[in-house]
Amino acid sequence: MIKAIADIDFDKLLEGETISREAVTYIKDQVYSSKENREKLDAKIESLKLDIKKEHDSVKVKDLILILGICEWIVGKVKEASELLKEVKSRKTGAYYLGKCYQELGDYNQALECFERAKKTDMEEFDIHMDIAETKRMSGDIEDALKIIKGFLQAHGNSAELHCQWGCCLDELGEYQEAFKHYEQALQIDPNYAKALFRMAFNYDMNGEDEKALEYYERCINLSPNHKNAFINLGILHEDRGNYDEAAYCFEMVLDAEPTNARALLFLKDAKASISMYYDEEISKKQGKESEVLNIPISDFELSVRSKNCLEKMNIRTLKDLTKITEAELLSFKNFGETSLNEIKAILAQKGLRLGQALESDTESELFSAKMTMEEEGDAIEDISELNLSARCRNVLSKAGIERVEDLLKMTDVELSQKGVKENYLDEIKENLSKFGLSLRTGDNSEAEMERNATE
Template sequence: MPTAIADVDLDKLLEAETLSRETVTHIKEQVYSSPELREELDEKIAALRGSIKKGHEGQEGKDITLLLGILTWVIGNIKEASEFLKEVKTRKIGAYYLGKCYQELGDYNQAVECFERAKKTDTEEFDICMDIAETKRLAGKNEDALKLIKSFSQSHGNNPEFHYQLGHCLDALGEYDDAFNHYEQSLRIDPNHQKSLFRMGFNYDLNGEDEKAIECYEQCIDLYPHHKNAFINLGILYEDKGNFDDAIYCFETVLDAEPNDPRALLFLKDAKASMNMYYDEEISKKQGKESEVLNIPISDFELSVRSKNCLEKMNIRTLRDLTRITEIDLLSFKNFGETSLNEIKAILSQKGLHLGQALESDHETEIFRNKNAEKKNETVKTVDELGFSTRCRNALSKAGVEAIKDLTEKTELELDQLGIKPNYIDEIRDKLSEIGLILKTAGNDTSSADESITE
């Protein structure tokens, strides 16, 4: 049962001596664990906004601004939070969370400057140094980040965050095996270290080990605060496996927190569209029953000897055979007259069928297929219009294949060389076939390659 926000007296955060990063972290974990707790925090933020409008000045005004900046950062309003925190950046806690805002906004130089300001008087120098190292890595300064992290190897070698940051830095430098070992070490120390779980899942995902990736991502999303990219990547994996309900849940969870997230909106639309493409179970059952009826043998019905003999000579054994022949065909057969014809019609009518029914259906289907193929060939111009799975489309986009014309000019070998996995090549073949197109003919040598997923 999560601790209610009321148990963490937010008013005490206005007192400089009790305002700590640990308290803020605790609040963030709690508000993401329950909609009710989030509502409490929203009410608190609204009250603080009201206090700001009343024009509090001096120390009290700064305290309100500081708290409002931190709490708006907690709920993800980064730009707004940064504006509040700029006004209180002389306080180490204000400088720290302003640094977090700058980091998330991609202003890495400003972020490092703020973290350095917060670190000067902070007794927990390790935590802020890891923030600095992370920011340097994000800025592409991997060697500088690695040097800073390794300086804590003696004092914090048993800290899960140390191994996570070291692993991620080694990842960025291409030392993947060593990086993986450090993620594993981090999780041995703390099995619920969320960032390490995500990186493990991400690496499994890149290597095509979907089941292991799903296991890590599922552990990751059970922790608070929610890891957005874990939900997105897990949703994509679920969609690839046909688990559309689970995929939709993942994308909707992201949108609950960030209603305008473009990736989550796109993937949710794809997942819902893919789910609608699957056959209706009731229709399938109906088709199964119809098939059973069509397979009923003629011998099961009471027919005159003449009718039975004629049907047998015409090699008509089942009701399905009768639906594939016309009245004219029957009447043209020797000794088959109107009486026998009426017998046959009565039998078929009992089962909701009629002579020539299958021929009519085949003809309509063929017309539909031809018209549909013509229509698709006229209107489908881009890869996005073919309804590929999210991962297949991502792989084609990464390879620079956007137009149908470009796709049909590729051989399977060329697609493989562009990093398109064999299962996606199969999917491409099937989708092109639906509109009467094929890949360029050539060899069929395939191999695996990774694709874009959310880091």
């Protein structure tokens, strides 16, 4: 058994077709158990890429591509992994993990094809059959999924995975009580079965039984540190209960292992905003006035009968509703033409608004930000804390000796990188600066220098 990720020799991980799914699962758990382990695997991924470029033996190249594809899948780079694994899909292991990629990407037909290819040499591989059943369920073919599951009842009736998959199928059919029984049976067989714990937690969550949901989510993440959905759901639950620090921690745990996870980034931003939220009377008054404008009924304006009828059919009642729809969506509606569109745009312009604006904004007050010039906004911020950066990003800047916005604006990408600011934090800094019409200083050939630094 592999003791720790530091002891894993990736060059010897594959010998022919002997790489085991158990070993890959163990590696994945290790990678998601700490930031240090993730960084070690990231470094190995870069090393594998270089090895592939240097290797001239076609068989060894395929071996390295297979390992690299699996590693990319482990760290959540599913699209990149799938492109690599397509090159080795003739191998049983390659086909299996390509199937896992397709399943995550929602291409269920391709996933099923890969899983079928993976099990051709061993028709008794129970776990692959469960992958097939799961994929069929996810594609909506519940009947076939249940048929596969029940077909293994006699031989694998004491399997936690079988009962968990059975419960998931029953959930899809709306038979929640029966599903619950199968999750409980799975946990009787294996009290530490993370999939069943997650499903129990999710069902309690949906039923509004917060305390039970918290208990099962906590048990799930303690046993399966790579279960990002458990962390995200737990974070949302904490946020709903006003526990913003705990919520932020959950989302940060996901981002430690998968820095580009869109859901975790979005939820972390909301949690951080809630933590730093403060009451300001003037802001409160301003937001009250803005809310009044957004809630003005469309009926208060003089519009053509056609425009009014179209908006009514689209269930658009207020100015706020108009800020949540785009020009293209309006024009796609039957009988809604350019004339009606121009009428709507003129009304919104009177109030300093435009179509689709709410889709670009996080709060109602941002809908009115166009009234403040970029220069005014830039002058209004001095301290780094006003940029609404994540706690981790602020800590990195503080360690680099950067406490004020004016100091930050004097820096280039390369200079910040040399001070230990990683790429994901650079992106966060630039995104937040852009909201105030600000940007980092542009240095000569900065992009080229960044690329060189990244490969050194």
